Amino acid sequence: MKPLNSSWFVRARLKSRHIPLLVALGDTGNLNRAAEGLGISQPAISKLLKELEDGLEVALFERHARGVVPTLYGEAMIRHARRIQTSLEDAFDEVCAMRGGQRGHVRIGTILTPCAELLPELTRRVKQSHPNLELSIRTGSSLDLMAILNDGELDFLVARFFADSAQTGMCFEPLYKEPLCVCARAGLINHVLSREDLHAADWVLPPSGSVLRHEFDALFQHVGMYPPSKVVNAENLLMVTTLLEQNDMLTVLPREVVAHYARYGMLAIAELDAGIEEDLNRNLMAYGIITKNEELLSPAARSVLALLRESAQLLPPVERSAV
Structure with missing residues (x-):
């Protein structure tokens, strides 16, 4: 196990308050509005920002008369801060769900075709085996859904896989060509x-x-x-x-x-x-299951993913290949 004091965020003295600070500044581009949203004073938010920049030894924002604009370093930190905040909110929701006798919340992204048969069949199986589980299904284009999955806002997808735009760690299990x-x-x-x-x-x-x-x-x-x-x-x-x-x-x-x-x-x-x-239909791509860091999924998400794979067996198979 890596020693805690060797991690960059310990050396940079990253605090929990820095995460919502980055998200707020990314949303507003203004120190005063960010301070209002976080319920703290403008001097306090300036102090937090200076602490973070000093710890990272880079400028995260350029100061202008009408607000602040993130640098390349700032854009990277804002993006990761959003992911951290989403993960923490998911952890809280999962604990609350288990405390309330539920089994958690699973978020699936899908293109159009699986909504006709595959996702209804999956929902039926989930309701039978996990009646208290909350299921969210979000539709969109494959490219948009892959970006959302990469940001940690979805657990897995039923979509087409685009290798050119794929992020590290994504895996694709082809299921079916939608004529x-x-x-x-x-x-x-x-x-x-x-x-x-x-x-x-x-x-x-x-x-x-x-x-x-x-x-x-x-x-x-x-x-x-x-x-x-x-x-x-x-x-x-x-x-x-x-x-x-x-x-x-x-x-x-x-x-x-x-x-x-x-x-x-x-x-x-x-x-x-x-x-x-x-x-x-000559060059139409197959759609399939897209996952990222499957080992990090919640127990509820892993259960639903297993049910999805079972449901997919009802569809005519296509040649499987690893990506």
Whole structure:
């Protein structure tokens, strides 16, 4: 075990009060407003900041007439301070949950497709085996969720893994490729659509830069066509389905998601000329379980992760590979 007095934060005389100080200054960029938020005086906050800078032997903030601006050192310390504060709050929540007879709080990040079947199945299993456990499910793009996981605000993800943006310590367990399809409101499309029909149609699509939008644009670029220009950009699924319901528009969604809405007569898969759907799914990445520092997860999070892996066995497997 490393001796405590050899740690930098002991030598720099880091105090617990320095953590909320850094977060407050990062949020406000102003000593007076940070002092008000922390309930201490402005001279006291200046003294704390000087202690920290003296201990680290670097300037964390540049002082200006209208406030303070973090240096590169300050930005790094603010980022880590946020993580420490989140971890301490999680520890308190976990202790309170156990003290109250609960089993803790688990936070999962997920892309859209697992919300149709995998996450509901996981939730069912969690409620059966851990009825008092609090479960939070956050949806978003894979890139955004990976950043949130890296900041310690999520326990694990069900998402796509991007090696170029991966942070040290992240592991990926591929589960399933989510086939995409073209769809519209039920009854709108009654004929087979060609690539030219798709190009001329009105669309509601996720913004440029998303994986789904990239695959959609490649569908046309592959044959030397420009992507459609009559596009409304929208990420929120409620907005997408409402636009489809009220307009003669098409969209691209995972088949599992469309199947869910088709059961209620809201959406229908459009029939396409041969080869179009294969092109749409040609380079689609599999999604899977993404973890970071799994050994540091709470007992509740490890239990839910085990249940997630059990639930995932119900899905058609893809070739497993270590990352």
